[in-house]
Structures are given as C-alpha cells and as structure tokens.
Amino acid sequence: MGIDQQLYEAAQIDGANKWKQLIHVTIPGIMPMIIIMFILAMGGLLKFNFGYSTAVGLFNSVVNFILIFATNKISQKVNETSLW
Incomplete structure (x- = not known):
C-alpha cells in the first residue's frame, strides 16, 4: 500500500x-x-509465558552462545585458530 x-x-x-x-x-x-x-x-521473547524452567533454559542457552562466540573471537585473535 x-x-x-x-x-x-x-x-x-x-x-x-x-x-x-x-x-x-x-x-x-x-x-x-x-x-x-x-x-x-x-x-516479548521472555515474558515467562512458557514456564519458569523453559525461560531459564532459553536464557542459559543465549548466555552460553555469547560465551562461546566471545571465546572463539579471542582464540581467533590470539592463536589464529577458531571454530568458524
């Protein structure tokens, strides 16, 4: 339109x-x-409509992904070896 x-x-x-x-x-x-x-x-992703344990699991996964991504970037800069 x-x-x-x-x-x-x-x-x-x-x-x-x-x-x-x-x-x-x-x-x-x-x-x-x-x-x-x-x-x-x-x-509105974490409105806790899914239940407390599901929201905690999702938050845990997001934090773990950020940590893995940051560690991979540090490894890539220091040692030139990375996962991707």
Whole structure:
C-alpha cells in the first residue's frame, strides 16, 4: 500500500515478472516494517509465558552462545585458530 506503483510499472517495463517484482520491489519496500516488527517481537521473547524452567533454559542457552562466540573471537585473535 505504501509502495509507489511507478516502481512496479518500471519493473514490468524492464521485463520483471511477479516473482522478480516481489523480490526487488515489494520486499525492499516493506523491509523497514519487517525489521521494526521483528525488534518488537524480540522484546516479548521472555515474558515467562512458557514456564519458569523453559525461560531459564532459553536464557542459559543465549548466555552460553555469547560465551562461546566471545571465546572463539579471542582464540581467533590470539592463536589464529577458531571454530568458524
């Protein structure tokens, strides 16, 4: 609705089919809204509706991932050996 129709017309003149218009016009046009909705959804990730033990397990996994990622970066800088 907020994407200018002239962009679709220009893409059609350039030979883009509906799929190419979706990829190159629609998705980039709504990407700011997608990102905002994603950020707002992440804010409600740990509302504890899943139960206390599930929330603690998820938090534990996130912290462990951060620790592994940081240790990997330190190892990569010090020893030039890393997991990825």
